[in-house]
Amino acid sequence: MSTRHILLGLLAGGPSHGYDLKRRHDEHFPQARPLAYGQVYTTLQRLVRDSLAEVEGTDSDGGPERTLYRLTEEGSREVATWAGQVTPPAPFVTNEIFAKVVVAILTDGDPAAHLLAQRAAHMERMRELTALKTAPGSGLATVLSADYALNHLDADLRWMTTTQARLTTLTAQTVEVDRS
Amino acid sequence: MRTDLRLAWLLVRGSDRWEWWRIALTVAGAMCATGLGLAAAVLASVHGQYRFSFGNGLLDHPGERSGVIVTLLLLLVPVLGLLGQCARIGAVHRDRRMAVLRLAGAEPGRVRRIAALETGLACLLGSALATAGAAAVLTAVWEQPTAAAWAGIALVAVCVPVLGTAAVVLALRRVVASPLGWVRRSHPRSGRGPGLLFVGGLLVVGVAALGAVAGTSVDSNYAGPGTGPLIVCAVVLAVGAGAVWLTGALSRLTGRLLAARTGSPAVLIAAERLRDDPWAAARTHAAVLLVTVVGTGFVGVRQALLAHLETMDGSYGFAQDAAFYTTGLNLTAAAIALALAIILTALAVGTAESVATRRRGLAAQVAAGVPRRVLARALLLETALPLAPAVLVAGTGGLAIGIWYGHLAGDGGWPMPYTALPVPAGVYATCLLTAAASLPLLRRSVRPAELRYV
Amino acid sequence: MSNRPVPLLVARDLVKSHDRTPALRGAALELGEGEIVAVTGTSGSGKSTLLHCLAGIVRPDGGSVTYAGKRVDTLPEHRLSELRRTDFGVVFQFGQLIPELTAVDNVALPLMLAGTARGAAQEQAGAWLERFGVRKQEAARPGELSGGQAQRVALARALVTGPRVVFADEPTGALDSLASEQVMTALVGAAREAGAAVLLITHDAQVAAYADREVRLQDGVTVGSGVLA
Numbered sequence: 001m002s003t004r005h006i007l008l009g010l011l012a013g014g015p016s017h018g019y020d021l022k023r024r025h026d027e028h029f030p031q032a033r034p035l036a037y038g039q040v041y042t043t044l045q046r047l048v049r050d051s052l053a054e055v056e057g058t059d060s061d062g063g064p065e066r067t068l069y070r071l072t073e074e075g076s077r078e079v080a081t082w083a084g085q086v087t088p089p090a091p092f093v094t095n096e097i098f099a100k101v102v103v104a105i106l107t108d109g110d111p112a113a114h115l116l117a118q119r120a121a122h123m124e125r126m127r128e129l130t131a132l133k134t135a136p137g138s139g140l141a142t143v144l145s146a147d148y149a150l151n152h153l154d155a156d157l158r159w160m161t162t163t164q165a166r167l168t169t170l171t172a173q174t175v176e177v178d179r180s
Numbered sequence: 181m182r183t184d185l186r187l188a189w190l191l192v193r194g195s196d197r198w199e200w201w202r203i204a205l206t207v208a209g210a211m212c213a214t215g216l217g218l219a220a221a222v223l224a225s226v227h228g229q230y231r232f233s234f235g236n237g238l239l240d241h242p243g244e245r246s247g248v249i250v251t252l253l254l255l256l257v258p259v260l261g262l263l264g265q266c267a268r269i270g271a272v273h274r275d276r277r278m279a280v281l282r283l284a285g286a287e288p289g290r291v292r293r294i295a296a297l298e299t300g301l302a303c304l305l306g307s308a309l310a311t312a313g314a315a316a317v318l319t320a321v322w323e324q325p326t327a328a329a330w331a332g333i334a335l336v337a338v339c340v341p342v343l344g345t346a347a348v349v350l351a352l353r354r355v356v357a358s359p360l361g362w363v364r365r366s367h368p369r370s371g372r373g374p375g376l377l378f379v380g381g382l383l384v385v386g387v388a389a390l391g392a393v394a395g396t397s398v399d400s401n402y403a404g405p406g407t408g409p410l411i412v413c414a415v416v417l418a419v420g421a422g423a424v425w426l427t428g429a430l431s432r433l434t435g436r437l438l439a440a441r442t443g444s445p446a447v448l449i450a451a452e453r454l455r456d457d458p459w460a461a462a463r464t465h466a467a468v469l470l471v472t473v474v475g476t477g478f479v480g481v482r483q484a485l486l487a488h489l490e491t492m493d494g495s496y497g498f499a500q501d502a503a504f505y506t507t508g509l510n511l512t513a514a515a516i517a518l519a520l521a522i523i524l525t526a527l528a529v530g531t532a533e534s535v536a537t538r539r540r541g542l543a544a545q546v547a548a549g550v551p552r553r554v555l556a557r558a559l560l561l562e563t564a565l566p567l568a569p570a571v572l573v574a575g576t577g578g579l580a581i582g583i584w585y586g587h588l589a590g591d592g593g594w595p596m597p598y599t600a601l602p603v604p605a606g607v608y609a610t611c612l613l614t615a616a617a618s619l620p621l622l623r624r625s626v627r628p629a630e631l632r633y634v
Numbered sequence: 635m636s637n638r639p640v641p642l643l644v645a646r647d648l649v650k651s652h653d654r655t656p657a658l659r660g661a662a663l664e665l666g667e668g669e670i671v672a673v674t675g676t677s678g679s680g681k682s683t684l685l686h687c688l689a690g691i692v693r694p695d696g697g698s699v700t701y702a703g704k705r706v707d708t709l710p711e712h713r714l715s716e717l718r719r720t721d722f723g724v725v726f727q728f729g730q731l732i733p734e735l736t737a738v739d740n741v742a743l744p745l746m747l748a749g750t751a752r753g754a755a756q757e758q759a760g761a762w763l764e765r766f767g768v769r770k771q772e773a774a775r776p777g778e779l780s781g782g783q784a785q786r787v788a789l790a791r792a793l794v795t796g797p798r799v800v801f802a803d804e805p806t807g808a809l810d811s812l813a814s815e816q817v818m819t820a821l822v823g824a825a826r827e828a829g830a831a832v833l834l835i836t837h838d839a840q841v842a843a844y845a846d847r848e849v850r851l852q853d854g855v856t857v858g859s860g861v862l863a
Contacts, residue, residue: 116857119850126843134819134844150840157839161676443752445743452734456775544730547691548791549719550747551712631686631726631803 008079015070031145188297209263210306221332303344424466431458431566450561472574480582480597531618543630563615575604649696657683659854672842675851690714723792727807731776738772762790782813
């Protein structure tokens with residue numbers, strides 16, 4: 001997912017300046033990391049360089065001068081193509097937990113204890129997210145973002161549970177592969 | 181067919197305790213039915229005057245003999261009721277199993293065949309046992325049974341399993357329709373009111389009575405062959421159907437009235453169950469009512485007849501021996517007692533089945549803190565509530581018969597058959613005792629272990 | 635950690651076998667006043683048996699269960715039954731509603747058992763149904779309710795007597811994720827408001843995340859934070 005395309009999408013609604021774009025981004029995606037101003041401006045400059053957006057003008061009603069940006073034809077095409085594209089299912093997921101389990105086996109550590117501790121950390125985060133989504137007054141955007149994260153953490157947990165159940169076999173195989 | 185047979189056998193062999201109970205009771209019921217049928221068939225094979233070495237001459241004349249045969253055949257009614265009740269044991273479990281078979285790709289006809297084979301085999305076993313016993317008794321008491329007697333025996337022995345199988349196929353015609361039967365959430369109602377049967381029975385009574393009247397007017401000595409038994413059968417059918425309708429309607433009414441007003445949890449549970457499915461118990465209860473009418477009426481008739489015999493002793497040319505009458509009365513009493521016993525068995529089976537089917541739900545109630553005695557009281561009330569007014573009506577009917585007979589037999593007075601008064605109360609009490617007998621089952625089957633699969 | 639809740643329900647060294655299959659082999663657990671604890675574990679790890687022992691539905695073969703400072707596992711059956719009626723509420727996956735009673739009567743039943751008059755009991759029951767958004771279904775029988783509605787009626791039945799502990803055994807086991815979210819939000823919200831403790835049995839981490847902490851069962855033994863520090 002790129003900030004570039006999201007900004008293009010936000011611009012599709014009409015000309016806007018950097019500060020507005022940042023504010024709208026943070027409202028629509030409450031669980032994403034808030035955008036930094038600097039990142040917004042460098043991305044906008046790149047969009048102009050690639051002729052996906054252009055400067056509409058500047059206005060300064062009393063305050064500091066602000067640049068208005070708007071989408072070019074090419075920019076609208078680009079954002080439509082991006083939004084229509086199916087997101088490729090990730091073929092391989094970099095799995096740090098698995099790597100740590102294997103290393104723990106190789107270094108005579110305690111992979112079971114590691115998985116248990118990891119489970120506790122995951123559960124802690126899931127409790128935070130659940131509290132966030134059930135807090136009175138949280139909007140649907142928050143609930144859906146929290147749900148997305150919860151489902152991914154849940155998937156991790158299920159993977160950890162089955163891995164825990166197969167640790168003995170995994171240990172044996174890992175040791176054997178390492179020896180040969 | 182061989183695979184069906186094998187499947188049926190595998191299913192029976194792998195079944196739980198309840199299924200074995202059902203099979204054992206079906207075998208017993210089939211034995212009863214075959215026994216009664218065989219006795220009737222053997223008696224029917226005898227023509228004209230015949231000297232029997234037992235029964236105080238009651239079986240010697242064709243007239244009385246046909247009466248005995250009709251009584252034997254009438255006893256088949258409660259036996260069939262018992263068999264029907266047995267088929268309900270484990271019905272939920274069986275429905276589910278059949279639906280699974282359907283899901284696995286078995287055609288409806290095949291599933292029905294497998295189920296029919298299960299019951300058919302049980303009936304065949306019961307029939308074979310009863311026939312073997314009857315043949316042994318027959319050769320012992322009758323030096324040379326006629327060929328007709330043997331033919332009758334063979335016919336009955338074959339008919340019972342065939343009829344039993346046919347009855348199962350008939351009963352299951354709706355069950356196997358859907359392969360997804362087991363997901364059904366709301367439990368099935370047990371059929372609609374027997375209104376049609378009631379009207380049909382009344383019609384038969386009317387036609388037969390007209391025929392009888394017409395017959396007697398033509399020839400006052402001979403009321404046409406078979407009209408008497410036909411009237412009796414039709415009356416029994418009509419009274420039976422009427423009793424089912426009455427108990428069903430009373431159940432629903434009691435349920436609705438009590439459910440709306442009661443403040444007692446036990447009464448509320450019982451009343452809502454009655455309102456929800458008033459016909460469930462109505463069939464067994466109807467048989468109870470029938471036996472109440474017949475029993476009360478009989479005791480009244482007996483009192484009048486015995487009084488009559490005392491006053492008339494020897495003065496008329498009735499029979500040389502009062503034992504002729506008392507034997508007849510005692511045999512009838514035995515038949516009624518047998519009918520009551522069979523009906524009580526059916527009642528016990530019904531109550532036990534009701535507990536067994538709901539044991540998971542009941543276990544959950546107990547786990548939630550509903551005291552067992554509330555559930556036990558609800559179970560008893562389910563029998564007691566609708567039965568009380570119905571037995572009262574039936575007892576009154578029976579008393580009326582007794583008074584009417586006493587009026588005819590006596591000197592024009594209206595004697596009160598006091599001996600008949602305890603009969604309805606006795607029947608009611610035995611029914612409650614029978615229902616109470618299933619309470620230990622409630623204690624045993626409502627265990628937290630049932631919750632493990634909830 | 636600071637201000638740990640006072641333990642209300644304490645289980646120590648619980649041992650329980652079904653026939654000869656061991657279900658619990660020394661499980662320990664503490665449930666604080668008003669605390670929501672999730673017990674998780676794979677199928678057959680002894681979760682339900684643990685709940686049954688704690689709720690006084692079955693007696694453990696060994697170990698002790700203490701509720702509000704008093705031993706529970708040695709109480710006679712009628713006292714246990716009374717305790718479950720007055721101090722505990724239970725919610726199962728399904729089956730705790732009487733199929734012949736209407737939703738409102740099902741909820742009113744525990745109150746009637748405690749001696750409340752029918753009318754007053756129905757009124758209170760109606761208020762609980764309202765709270766869980768199933769007031770419209772009060773005249774329906776359990777067979778006519780959707781899974782989520784039936785579970786919310788079951789919650790109302792468990793909470794109507796104002797229990798101090800609610801035992802929930804896979805309360806969302808038969809529900810889809812949206813219905814499950816509604817039931818869990820209703821359960822946790824009502825329990826927090828009433829100050830009731832909840833012992834939640836589940837195999838679903840997303841459901842367990844509604845709890846304050848997780849106790850994990852493995853082969854009949856509690857691992858992790860079964861006992862308060």
